[in-house]
Structure formats: structure tokens, C-alpha cells
Amino acid sequence: MAQNIVLKENKKKLILFKPIEIIFKSKLSKNKLLLSFKKTGVTLVSILLFLMLWHFGSQALYNKEASYKINKALTEQGKVAADAERACIYSGKNSCQPNTLPSPLQVWTSLQLLIADHYVIKADKKVFEEQMFATNKALIAKGKNKITYTGRPSFIDIVLTSIKTVFAGFLLALLIAVPIGIIIGLSPFLKSAFNWFIQIFKPVSPVVWYLLVFMIVKTLYIGNNSDNAFVISFISVGLCAMWATLVNTAMGVASVDKDYINVAKVLKLGTFQKVFKIIIPSSLPLIFTGLRITLSVAWMVLIAIELLAQSPGLGLFVWEEFQNGANDSNSKIIVAMFVIGIIGFLLDRFMLSIQQMVSFNKNEGI
Numbered sequence: 001m002a003q004n005i006v007l008k009e010n011k012k013k014l015i016l017f018k019p020i021e022i023i024f025k026s027k028l029s030k031n032k033l034l035l036s037f038k039k040t041g042v043t044l045v046s047i048l049l050f051l052m053l054w055h056f057g058s059q060a061l062y063n064k065e066a067s068y069k070i071n072k073a074l075t076e077q078g079k080v081a082a083d084a085e086r087a088c089i090y091s092g093k094n095s096c097q098p099n100t101l102p103s104p105l106q107v108w109t110s111l112q113l114l115i116a117d118h119y120v121i122k123a124d125k126k127v128f129e130e131q132m133f134a135t136n137k138a139l140i141a142k143g144k145n146k147i148t149y150t151g152r153p154s155f156i157d158i159v160l161t162s163i164k165t166v167f168a169g170f171l172l173a174l175l176i177a178v179p180i181g182i183i184i185g186l187s188p189f190l191k192s193a194f195n196w197f198i199q200i201f202k203p204v205s206p207v208v209w210y211l212l213v214f215m216i217v218k219t220l221y222i223g224n225n226s227d228n229a230f231v232i233s234f235i236s237v238g239l240c241a242m243w244a245t246l247v248n249t250a251m252g253v254a255s256v257d258k259d260y261i262n263v264a265k266v267l268k269l270g271t272f273q274k275v276f277k278i279i280i281p282s283s284l285p286l287i288f289t290g291l292r293i294t295l296s297v298a299w300m301v302l303i304a305i306e307l308l309a310q311s312p313g314l315g316l317f318v319w320e321e322f323q324n325g326a327n328d329s330n331s332k333i334i335v336a337m338f339v340i341g342i343i344g345f346l347l348d349r350f351m352l353s354i355q356q357m358v359s360f361n362k363n364e365g366i
Contacts, residue, residue, distance in 0.1 A: 051104050094327040096341075101332040107338075110331035118154035125149045153312050155332075159339060162302060162313035165230060166347075169237030177242040177294070178287065181249025181274065187285070191250065202243040206301035210236040212306050229311040236305045240307050241298035248290025252283030254289035288355035295351055297342045311335040314340060 066089050073080035088096040102110075128149045136146035153161070184191050213236045221228045256279055264274045280287075306315030318336050321329040 007052070055103055058101045061100040062098050065100050067361050069096075069098065097327050099325065099327065099330065102334055106328070106331045107334045110328055111335045113328075114332065114335060118156045119159075121151065121154040124151060124323065126130060155317070157332055158313055158317050159343070161311070161313070162306065163343065165233050165306065165311065166295075166298050167311055168234035169241060170295050170300070172234060172238030173242035173245060173294050173298065174291065176238070176247050177245035177290070181246045181287075182279070184246075185250040185253025186279070188254075191254070198243065198247065202247075204240070206236065206240045206304050207308065209240045210305050213239065214309075219267040221242050229309045233302070233305050233309045233311040233313070237298045238301050240301045240305075242292045244291035244293035244297065245287070248286045248293070249283065254285030255281045255286075284358055285355070288351065288358070292348060292351040295347050296344065299340070299347060303340065
């Protein structure tokens, strides 16, 4: 009887505390929501400030160059020529516009034009394939190569080529760096033996890696008429970017807890079992940190390597627009800059997501 009375009193206390718990939880959720809104608000304000600074900066540079052109015309050709130059500039004609930093609106317009151009090229390609369907079918039946579309690539095709190149280079870096890193990490003797090699070749410029790869691939492809720009590009990217993964893998393997190694000995695990069941899982956080750095480096060096290799990617696109010097070339270069930055950010988030899925500590990585 006494126990029933105590239980009833405890239930009453719990009922009394329940509204407090509900209020506390609702306040906590409100605080989280408020914090989320604050973060979003700060981000939007910073974007707005950036766009305003960019707009006013581009306007100031535009006015400076416009004034210079008008004054130059006045000094060299007289007032009539200066008035004509001023009228031409403020009329908006492309032929006499100052070629300086474009405004956000100009960049947005260029992006829209590049996307529209992609659909035009896509339609042309489809028409070509339809026209050549019967011819290509006959060529394939005879064992010959089909006739392919050789028109200029669109901006989206260029972006996809760069992504394909960077992933091919990243895969090459992974296949080279992770196995070598594991072998070096397992043996202090091998670590000392290969340390000089890593320290000398790690800081080598991507341009030098490109030249080295070009020498080798050019010789291997002697007598072959196929385009080897993609092969040169992805090998150069992989060799230039692999060092972070190699070093981090070796460090991760070397720093595996000795208790785990002792457990492997007690269980009498073979070398391969020890590597795949103990060492690699324990080293995954550091390995993935290295892979994230490798992917970021690969994306950064890709632009310079594509430019040198004449591979139809973002690097060559930027260089050709710079050389072109048209009125909208600067806007297209800025579009490419933002695309490069956004893709680099997304690649890093992609690697971080994989790292968090395979790591024991879900809070690792930033």
C-alpha cells in the first residue's frame, strides 16, 4: 500500500515536470532555429557586401579607363575626336568600351550566354549525328572508325572535361600514393630510405611535372596520331597532387596504436589480414585527410596543366579568352573563376562526406 502511494506521488511529480520539459525543448528548438537564421542572415549580408564592393570597384575602374581614353583622344587628336570617343563609350558600343574588370551584371549576362550557347552546340551536334547515322553505320559494318562531331565544345562540355581530368588524376594519385604510403609506414627503414625522394619531389612545380610527363608520353605515343593531351594532363595532375596522400598515409600507418598490433599478433593474423583489418581502418582518418588535400591540389594545378597541354578544359578556356581580348572575354574569365571555385568547394564537401561515413569519429574534418 505504501509503495502504491509513493508511485502515485512520483507520477504526479513527473506530470508536473512534463510541461517544463516541453517548454525547455521548445526553447531549445527556437534557439537552434534563431541561430540558423542568424548564420544565414550573416552569409547573405556578406554576399551582398561583396557584390556591392565588386560593383562599385568595377564602376570606378570603368570610369578611370574611360577618362584615360577620352583624354588620350583629346591630347593626340583634338576636342572633336575626344567628344566622339566619349559619345562612343557612353553609347554602349562594344568597339570602344573600356576593357577592365566586369560588373556582376555583365558576368551574369555572360553566364547566361554561355549556357544558351551550350544548347545551340548540343542541337548542332544532334543534327550532325542524325545526318551521319547511315554513313557511320556503314563504316562500322566495314570495321572502320565512325565520323565524329569535331565542332567547338560548349562551356559545359569544357567543365565536364576538366572534372573528368581531375578525377582521372585523383584516381592515379590514390593508386600510387596509398599502397606506397602503407609500405613506407609499416617499415621505419623504408621510411628513412624514401624520405629524401619525397622531400625532393614534393615541392616540384606542376609546370615541371607537365614537362616531364610530356617527354615520356610523347615518346610512348610515337607513330600514334591520337590526341594525347588528356593523358598528359591527368598523369601530370596525379603526380603533382599525390604527395599529401602519400605522406598522410605513411603517418597514419606509422601511428597505429601498438595495442592493436599486439592484438593482431595474439590472433595470429597474417600480414595481409593485419593490413586490411587493423592498419588501414585505424589509418583511415589521416588517409582521407590526405585524399582531401590531394583532390584540392589536383583541382588547383589542373588549370595550369590544361593550359600547357592544350587540353580542352577550363585552363585552356581561360587562356583563350584572355588572348581573345573581346569585350565580353573578361566576363567569361570571371564566370570560369567562380565555376572553378564552386566545383573545388563541392569536391571538398564530397570528400568530407565520404570521410565522415568511413571514420569512427564523425566530427573529424572541417
